[in-house]
Amino acid sequence: MPTDLLFYAAAVPAVILVGLSKGGLGGAFALMGVPIMALVMPPVQAAAIMLPIMIVMDMFSLWVWRKHWDPATLWVMLPGAVIGVGIGWLTASMVSAGLIRLVVGIIAILFVCRFAYDRYRTHKGNLAPPQPQNRVKGTFWATISGFTSFVTHAGGPPFQVYTLPLRLDPKTYTGTSTRYFAIVNAIKLVPYFALGQFDASNLKTSALLLPLAPLATLSGAWVIKRMHPEIFYPLMYLMITVTSIKLVADGINALMG
Template sequence: MFLPSFDFFLAAVPAVVLVGLSKGGLGGALALMGVPLMALVVGPVEAAAIFLPILIMMDLVALWAWRKHNDRRTLMMILPGGIVGIALGWATSAMVSADALRVVIALATILFALRYFHQKWRKPDARDTPPAPHRPAAAGFWGMLSGYASFVAHAGGPPFQIYVMPMRLDPRAYTGASVRFFALVNAVKVVPYVALGAFDGRNLTASATLLPVAFLATMAGAALVRRMRIELFYPLMYALALAAGLKLLWDGLA
């Protein structure tokens, strides 16, 4: 039976804590650190495979924590594209470079976040522009890119943010919709991951040893978001989106 080494836990526990805080509601930038951190001690593909059961556990905890909060229309708009993106990721997994995808998503996310901070700098005392409406074409595109990036690189957060954050939902509704979207995306990903042979006894044992950390970190993230004012929530989310874009760009170019 495979037992993870002490060196494995030195990298894996901080990785799971960061992803758990993100799953609890603190945004995708923290989650992007998870697989690269774990990849310090196992291969990148193995790290992604170890993380998927952990992500599903985190999704269950987050769904319970945010069970009373959601934006149903947002979820219904973006989810079909997410499912299509997973299917495309499965179909093209051997043909498309994950690094190239990271660079494309990174550039879009960095421009998206910089535009927000530029507007805030130019008009610091003015009221924000009106919330963006739902846009079916944009929802389909960014949802598809989110599902695709989630399948090939566990990096679906930034495309989701690009579509949803301009609508300026209540932080709890935003988080509830995000939690539900990625819970469904990760559940669907199980089928192609199994078909590709990503799960074995070694990976599943490593995942199981990290589940208690995943539970505690996700609950901590949810508790922090519940206490956060909207005036702080969205600047923090845009800052984390910028950090996510820079991290993706670094990974893709490196």
């Protein structure tokens, strides 16, 4: 179990950022968690330590957003997410995490560019009308989300590619996202154990960092519950942009390293 100050100097901010994201403040914060911890330890170990903490955060998020969610979106996306996690499990030893980060980052950047183009095309800055549920698109993006969540903890951008155009109420969107990733993270526990990514040392380290989880998660939820849609959606797209840049940079660095 890590005991040096350098480890905790990286781990504490990482857990806080992930908790703020779990509270509803966008996927960019969550994406930074494992890379920050990976500065002082192997990335696989960092992901293994973070997953139990994320599950505890999910529990608090589920309670905070228990009245806000969209069953139709979950019904469309969860089967694909399960498939994606299964693919990630089966190909865990063959797939390059760097390549996956690069591909997901490029997809998310193209998605943001489309959003910017739609805004420009209206000439008035109006948001595009809400899109209807589409099982084919939902299953496709959820499969990618489940896969990238398993491989790199980066399931947020593919999830957002499908869900943001639905234009759900911010609270409904956040509650739906919370339930979706709580279920995905719980499913990931089984293959993570099977692949030997949990051991006593990592679990003890997770337990030491757990007290930070509820504080950060509830803080993120407090902010989102007071945010208007006119601010929420531009912020989400900004978060996707930051996330995408980070993913592309990490992917290129990994492939060139």
